[in-house]
Amino acid sequence: MVTITINGKAVQANEGEMLLAAIRRQGIDTPALCHHDAIEPCGSCRLCMVEITKKEWEGWTRSVTSCLYPVEPGLIVSTHTPQLLELRKTILELYLARSSQSEVIQKMAEDYGITHSSFPVIPDGxxxxxxxxxxxxCEELGCFAISAVDRGHDKKVSGPLRQPPPDCIGCLSCAHICPTGFIKWQDLDSTRTIWERQFELLSCRTCGKRTITRDFAEYLMKKRNLPAAYFELCDDCKRTETAKTMGKIVVAAQEVLK
Ligand code: FES
Incomplete structure (x- = not known):
């Protein structure tokens, strides 16, 4: 543990953890769109910028992305200076110009007093x-099914050559991690549709609830060495089965001890 100062208050933080984590532990609301605990930080949205300095820097300050900057002893961090607020407003206006219909972006912008962008709104944003x-x-899962294709204004996330991604397993990780809810999917009866592909959904053999896609189950069997039987029940029924088994064990043990 080391001591750093955040907005004038001395706090304890773990050396090497990212500043954003230490800031959030203090309940300070710092916007961050591209950060998620499940993946390595990449610093692309720039919203989490903070100002840092140290006593020995003699007044020199530096703006850094807090999701990528590790905690060091003696850091003095400011999260809401007038310059940072202006920077965040500009970034949010740019996002608003690109994604004017996004409720997440609209809400974030509103929090900074912005209701419209002063940049030209991209009509087909x-x-x-x-x-x-x-x-x-998707990369961390080892699928590499989607990536950024094309350049400049035409750049977008898609399967190879803008086609439905053949390596997608329909796990929904991409949809769940997307901060703006852009990636759409649908489960209808026994079919999941995502990235213009359709996947068969497995059903729990006890309650009939749909669970995961067959492709995802096969992927987990191969990568994690899980038996096919693991995917026969939904999580609720697995818990019920486990509780029943434990109950039987307890009764058997009590019989032995009588
Ligand atoms: S959260 Fe996006 S740059 Fe840090």
Missing amino acids: DDCIMCYACTRI
Whole structure:
């Protein structure tokens, strides 16, 4: 543990952890769109910028992305200076110009007093802010199904050559991690649709609830050495079965001890 100062208050933090974590532990609201605990930080959205200095820096300050900057002893951190607020407003206006329909962006902008962008609104803009959280989680899973394709204004996240990604397993990690809810999917009866592909959904053999896609189950069997039987029950029924088994063990043990 080391001591750092955040907004004038001395606090304890773990050396090497990212500043954003230490800041959030203090209940300080610092916007962050591209950060997620499940993936390595990449610093793409720039919203979490903070100002840092140290006593020995003699008044020199530096702006850093707090999701990527590790805690060091003696750091003095400011999260809401007038310059930082202006910077965040500008970034949010840029996002608002690109993703004017995104409720997440609208809400964040509103929190900073912004209701419209002073930048030209991109007419065919969408809710993707190019933070790559989706492609990063897909890579970390080892699927590499989606990536950024094309360049400049045409750049977008997609399967190879803008086609439905053949390596997608329909696990929904990308959709769940997307900060703006841009990645759409649908479960209908026994079919999941995402990235213009359709996947068969498995059903719990006890209650019939749909669980995960067959492709995802096969992926987990191969990568994690899980038996096929593991996927026969939904999580609720697994818990019920475990409780029943434990109950039987307890009764058997009591019989032995009589
Ligand atoms: S959360 Fe740090 S740059 Fe996006």
